[in-house]
Amino acid sequence: MTLELSRGSFRLVVDPDLGGAILRAHWRYMDGRDVAIFEPSEPTFDPFGNGCYALVPFANRIADGRFSFEGRDYELPINRPQENVAIHGFAYERPWEVARATSNSVSLFQRFAESDNPYEYEAWQEISLLDEGLQIEVSVRNAGDRAMPFGLGIHPWFARSPGTTLAFLSQGTFEQDTRNLPLPKLRQVAAFNPDHPVRMEDVPVIDGCFANWTPLHARIVRPQEGVVFEITAGGALRHLHVFVPDNRNVFCAEPVSHVPDVVNRPEFGPAHAMDVLQPGEVLSGAMTLRAKIHSSVGG
Template sequence: MNVAPVVLQTARARVELLPALGGSVVRFTWDGRDVLRPAPAGTREVLDTGNFALVPFCNRIRDGRFSFGGHDVALAPNLGDHPHALHGQAWRGAWTVVSASETEAVLAFDHAPGEWPWAWRAEQRFVLGDHGLRQDLTVTNTGAEPMPVGLGFHPYFPARDGERLQAGVTGVWLIDDDCLPTTRVEGLWRSDWAAGAPTAVSELIDNCYTGWNGVATLSAPGGASTTLTASPDCRWLHVYSPPGADFVCAEPVANRPDPFNGQDSGIKVLAPGETASVWMNVSSS
């Protein structure tokens, strides 16, 4: 695997991308501070990186199975012995570099029909500027049949001492032992993210929060704050905070987990040649 990074840089910020490792962000610093969790040197595991794209669906599909458009789809597990397929195909694949300059890069991933029986092309555009790192994710249906699509991002943020997350959410999906959604609850449940709450937890949080207003802020005493904003199509914020972890994930997503079971899941249907897009901006202040 060619592990040469693509580097974007300004006077204040530096971003390193690894196209061959899921098109991931392996480091993003602002004024020398790690805004995203830095990946270990030489890593070959995308789950150790700072951010990767979710395409053509976000989170889990129950047992990797669903039916759509006359296809009975069966996706193989892609996270060890966990039985439920996660995050699509591109995060475990190699992306190609379409273009790269000092402050902007475009990566692409082409998928041929297989277990996922539709052809598609995804592109990520990274732009590093005065207002942070902007990441646009698009997917185009390059096949001859309508295709279901959900897009999102999976950023990991360093969990500093006293780290708090504030996000404008109004409800949450409760989960079972396999982290699949069971019941939607309106209002406060455990951590009050809307008011701001510590990211350090004693019980696992791996939940999809509803009613998100597209803004989330991470802050710690005496340190700079990180602000995440995302496009309106990212109606859900998925928070992943394991007990004792040195990171917290706040993931803007356009579909909720297990999106082929239940209504109002966020899944779109793309006609042949049609494109869907989402964006995310991460800034430090």
């Protein structure tokens, strides 16, 4: 079952059964064209490729699906066997319930408790259309009986159409080991700085977390289509993970709360760590995307 939301010139399709994902989001441009905000997707058996979805209860990878916390060893299901990692949590692979729906917003709920998984949680998504775009709010509550490390993220796919650029400010990205997992050595890069926006078609592949994304703002310009997407994040989503795959003409700019595999890497310190939630505690984050007409368009 899919839900269609609309407000002004914006439309989107959400599939609660398919990980609560946004399959399509469009902006009706001033000349009547429908501009895809996220890379459109159809219902598939590979939820990783869906247009935009929530990452709960952690973002990105946990190496070998294992970690130790407060004297206990934990194992998670491996959902990317080719890399032997648990990736992006569990919420995007499982259905969500519709708690409330209007013509321009939907509230989704997911209760997670499985016998082979140490996590128990309740998660909420609030997906709303705005006058100028959309907002996604994600929250998770520790529904278990012990403290656990939690994280969040939002995973939008964007088209790498010709000339598309991405720009944001950060302290840099981390060096990586042979498994493309981060090392606690920050590498400052001029690329992606607003003074040096990166043409995404020139990026063959990248999979890196950018630390201390400040302010929590990114700008995607698609000059061929005459549009600009302004992304802002809030709450726990203090880092930006950028991913360009080698097999699709797309990229991700993912607001996330923590560094990949940081639960196994205490040397990163609290600024990059997952949040420890006591039973009943809640972690929340949000992403807002506003669509604008590019300055190159006359008027």
